[in-house]
Amino acid sequence: MEKVDWSDPVSVGSFIVRNALAEDRVMDDVTTSSLGVPADDKSACAVSAREELITAGWFLVEQVFSELSILAGRSIPRIQNIIPDGSTAFEGDRIGCLQGSANLLLRGERVALNLLCHLSGIATLTAKYVEVVKGTGVEILDTRKTTPCLRALEKYAVRAGGGVNHRFNLAELAMVKDNHTAVAGGSGKLHSVILRIKEKGIPVEIEVDSIDQLKEVLDEKPDRILLDNMKPDALAAAVRVASGSGIYLEASGGITLKNLREVAGTGVDGISSGALTHSASSADIGFDWGIT
Numbered sequence: 001m002e003k004v005d006w007s008d009p010v011s012v013g014s015f016i017v018r019n020a021l022a023e024d025r026v027m028d029d030v031t032t033s034s035l036g037v038p039a040d041d042k043s044a045c046a047v048s049a050r051e052e053l054i055t056a057g058w059f060l061v062e063q064v065f066s067e068l069s070i071l072a073g074r075s076i077p078r079i080q081n082i083i084p085d086g087s088t089a090f091e092g093d094r095i096g097c098l099q100g101s102a103n104l105l106l107r108g109e110r111v112a113l114n115l116l117c118h119l120s121g122i123a124t125l126t127a128k129y130v131e132v133v134k135g136t137g138v139e140i141l142d143t144r145k146t147t148p149c150l151r152a153l154e155k156y157a158v159r160a161g162g163g164v165n166h167r168f169n170l171a172e173l174a175m176v177k178d179n180h181t182a183v184a185g186g187s188g189k190l191h192s193v194i195l196r197i198k199e200k201g202i203p204v205e206i207e208v209d210s211i212d213q214l215k216e217v218l219d220e221k222p223d224r225i226l227l228d229n230m231k232p233d234a235l236a237a238a239v240r241v242a243s244g245s246g247i248y249l250e251a252s253g254g255i256t257l258k259n260l261r262e263v264a265g266t267g268v269d270g271i272s273s274g275a276l277t278h279s280a281s282s283a284d285i286g287f288d289w290g291i292t
Contacts, residue, residue, distance in 0.1 A: 007168055009156040010059065016150065017063045017111070026107040027071055035102075043102035046291040047116070049089035050284040054127045056085050056160035057119030057153070058096060064112040068104050077104055086123070086160040095285065109287050119157040120283035126161025126276050132257060133264040138271055141166045141250065145274030154277045166272055167205075175205045175226065187216045194220045205250070214238050218245060226272075229253035232262050239267035 002018070005011040047061065058081045069076040077100025083089045095116075098105060129140045142158040143166055144151070155165045167173035174197040181187050190206070197204050205224035206217045211234065217225065218241070225247055227238050235251055242249055251263050252272040263271055 007152055009152045012152040013060050013063050017060060017067050020111045021067060024111055026068060029107045032103060032106045040101055040103055043105055044099040045105060046094045046288045047096045048286055048288050049091060049093045049095055050286055052090050053120050053283040054123040054161050055083050055087055055089050055095055055120050056123035056157040057116045058085055060115040061112045064108045065104060068108045072104060074101055074104055113285060117282040117285050119153060120285060122154055122157035122277055122280040123161035124283055125280040126158050126163040128257060129260060130162035132260045136264040138264040138268060139164045141270045141272035142276050143272050143274040145278045158276055163276060173203045173205060177207045187213050190220060211237055211241060214241055218242060222247060224248040224250055226250045226252055232266050235266035235268055
């Protein structure tokens with residue numbers, strides 16, 4: 001079985017591309033196979049933005065056609081990236097160009113676009129969040145609410161949009177959430193849990209949903225505190241209570257583009273949102289055939 005580094009977008013990309021091409025049965029493409037000799041001719045197409053967006057995932061386009069060329073025993077198409085990941089593409093802009101056998105371009109077009117559109121959609125939404133909090137010093141954070149097996153890619157897209165990655169997995173940072181607290185017997189019973197985590201040298205974040213809970217956990221000196229589903233006035237009060245502690249305060253829950261600036265104004269250090277990865281619409285990108 002292929003060894004995958006789940007934290008590396010290139011490694012994950014290779015794994016996903018290989019399996020996506022198999023899923024789509026690209027070598028059994030009935031339509032392209034039926035074109036005959038014309039499909040072997042060299043063709044060109046432009047990958048174009050059909051709306052304003054932030055690009056992310058061009059390396060996946062390259063991986064698609066590299067892998068496809070191996071499967072088909074053909075030369076790799078000439079691929080040129082014009083607008084690099086993390087940059088703005090306006091409607092009508094060419095993100096890149098491809099030149100090669102139409103046989104390959106036709107078979108790989110949909111897999112390449114699916115991945116590029118998905119990641120660019122995440123980067124575009126993230127950039128909107130980042131723009132709203134501009135000047136406040138607040139970080140926009142993602143979460144673990146990602147598509148299974150696509151986390152490294154989706155978190156890469158968040159970075160391309162100007163966001164900051166939160167913990168990547170359950171081993172990277174210990175987040176003591178409300179369910180953990182309930183099992184432990186309440187926030188007053190967390191001391192031994194926190195000690196065991198700290199003995200392993202792993203950073204700790206504790207979730208609270210009230211000022212009273214916040215006061216209870218401050219003495220545990222966690223690295224971060226998650227202020228969950230708290231209104232802006234409560235968030236501002238939490239910032240005052242934790243002032244001088246040096247603990248990173250993260251707001252999360254019920255945050256939208258409409259109330260984002262107000263939340264950022266409370267003085268928290270970061271705002272996390274699962275919407276960045278689980279609710280972003282795919283960007284509108286297409287192949288314009290026959291354009292060099």
